Amino acid sequence: MHEELVRLAQRGDAEAFDSLARMVGDRCLGIAVRILRDLHLAEDAVQAALITAWTELRTLRDPSRFEPWLHRILTNACYAEARRRTRWSEGMRILPAAGTYGPDDYLTVDDRDLLERAFRRLTLEQRAVLVFHHYLGLSISEVAVRTDLPVGTAKSRLHHATRALKASIEADARSTADSQERLA
Amino acid sequence: MTTPRDPDRLIHAFLLEGAEQLQDQVYDAVRADIDKKRQRVVIGPWRVPTVSKLMPIGLGAAAVIAVLFLGSQFIGSPTSNVGGPASQPPASAAPSEAPVSAAPSAISAPPLTQNFTSTVHGISLSYPEGWIARAATEPWTESSYALIFDPPTPYIDYLSDPILRDHLFLYTASQAIGDSTPEAWVAEQMAGDEGCATTEPIVVDGATGLIGGGDCHMAVVTTAGRGYLIALLTSDDDPNVVAPYDRAWFEEVLATVRLHPEDAVD
Numbered sequence A: 001m002h003e004e005l006v007r008l009a010q011r012g013d014a015e016a017f018d019s020l021a022r023m024v025g026d027r028c029l030g031i032a033v034r035i036l037r038d039l040h041l042a043e044d045a046v047q048a049a050l051i052t053a054w055t056e057l058r059t060l061r062d063p064s065r066f067e068p069w070l071h072r073i074l075t076n077a078c079y080a081e082a083r084r085r086t087r088w089s090e091g092m093r094i095l096p097a098a099g100t101y102g103p104d105d106y107l108t109v110d111d112r113d114l115l116e117r118a119f120r121r122l123t124l125e126q127r128a129v130l131v132f133h134h135y136l137g138l139s140i141s142e143v144a145v146r147t148d149l150p151v152g153t154a155k156s157r158l159h160h161a162t163r164a165l166k167a168s169i170e171a172d173a174r175s176t177a178d179s180q181e182r183l184a
Numbered sequence B: 001m002t003t004p005r006d007p008d009r010l011i012h013a014f015l016l017e018g019a020e021q022l023q024d025q026v027y028d029a030v031r032a033d034i035d036k037k038r039q040r041v042v043i044g045p046w047r048v049p050t051v052s053k054l055m056p057i058g059l060g061a062a063a064v065i066a067v068l069f070l071g072s073q074f075i076g077s078p079t080s081n082v083g084g085p086a087s088q089p090p091a092s093a094a095p096s097e098a099p100v101s102a103a104p105s106a107i108s109a110p111p112l113t114q115n116f117t118s119t120v121h122g123i124s125l126s127y128p129e130g131w132i133a134r135a136a137t138e139p140w141t142e143s144s145y146a147l148i149f150d151p152p153t154p155y156i157d158y159l160s161d162p163i164l165r166d167h168l169f170l171y172t173a174s175q176a177i178g179d180s181t182p183e184a185w186v187a188e189q190m191a192g193d194e195g196c197a198t199t200e201p202i203v204v205d206g207a208t209g210l211i212g213g214g215d216c217h218m219a220v221v222t223t224a225g226r227g228y229l230i231a232l233l234t235s236d237d238d239p240n241v242v243a244p245y246d247r248a249w250f251e252e253v254l255a256t257v258r259l260h261p262e263d264a265v266d
Helices: A002-010 A014-036 A039-059 A063-088 A109-121 A124-134 A140-147 A151-183 B007-016 B024-036 B055-075 B182-192 B247-255
Strands: B114-118 B123-127 B132-134 B157-160 B168-176 B199-204 B207-212 B218-223 B226-234
Touching: A002 A014, A002 A039, A002 A063, A014 A039, A014 A063, A014 A124, A014 B024, A039 A063, A039 B024, A063 A124, A063 A140, A109 A151, A109 B007, A124 A140, A124 A151, A124 B007, A140 A151, A151 B007, B114 B157, B123 B168, B123 B226, B123 B247, B182 B207, B182 B218, B182 B226, B199 B218, B226 B247
Parallel strands: none
Antiparallel strands: B114 B123, B132 B157, B157 B168, B168 B226, B199 B207, B207 B218, B218 B226
16 A cells, blocks of 8 residues: 555655655654654644655655655754754744643653753754654664664664753752752 | 652653644645656666676676687787787788777677567667567656656656666657647756756657757657657666667667657557
């Protein structure tokens, strides 16, 4: 189904590409919104990625690899979108990613706030690696494909990004414990 | 006292949360945009592993034979000038004889003995002996074209070398030019091909159009309200093998082309 649509789209069938886009669009938004932490930027990045995918589709050799190929384009579109917006509106306050949340009871409001701040301190490249690994549940080698990195680099980037987030969580936990001790 | 929380689980849970539904207006915007945008035409064949594994061995053997042949010309010949100045011709050579450097080519193109007629596109042409013809099964209705070798684009005629396959082939297609002028249609096809940076006028079987300059072996012509595209694709990964298939050879093929726009299917 997927592959047949890719083949049709490679032959210029815009209808087939539209169907294909609708099959993969939600997941693309999920990735982009988690990397960029802004729904509107994410929508723009997905739109740009899909248009690039259409124009470059004939360079895709293996139709079964459409989605990883698209995700690589999307990752670059996210980087470009973030940089473009930064240039145009430096200092603009970026709002938390709004939309359909699937809340996890394990996370408190404070956890979300803490992780949101810590996550925003990461580079876009670190965020992308974390998102592909945790959100899509991909192995390091698949993450490397989508971020166009050597496997070793993807691995170390994931390690550093995770360590940075954990450091924030641990620092917050220490500070909470100190406060509780002082109150006691 | 607060229970210690698992940071890995916190990070994972945090990254699972977020928007996951792309708005319809984004799809609509993409659709509106792609309807106006042409897809980039792929002019080089993809490096799919379709070339026979015996090919490198065959080429190696051909190279060895060529070296031995050339070596025998120098070592075995009683008129050889081994040890003498490299540029000095043999004493027995007549003034009108070709220079020593004009060694025979180890690989030459097969003769154009086969004839192909496309029932869809209304074109016939000669092609090399032993090559494989795969005729188009559908009319070409899009403004651009996708050159996919395997499975073949159904609206393109492919004439390919049996071993090199997608590394060496001729292809043709045609379509009614509709409301376009012949010049506009030809220009559009040439613009869609990134390899044809320069062009020059050409006449193929009485039809006028353009041929790509340099290494771009593509001719685009129109006649009787129909546009024709005829091209030779050679992969640059083995220059020794594709060397005979140059511009001169392509023009030999073009000289055999006969256009029958009245027989084409739309």
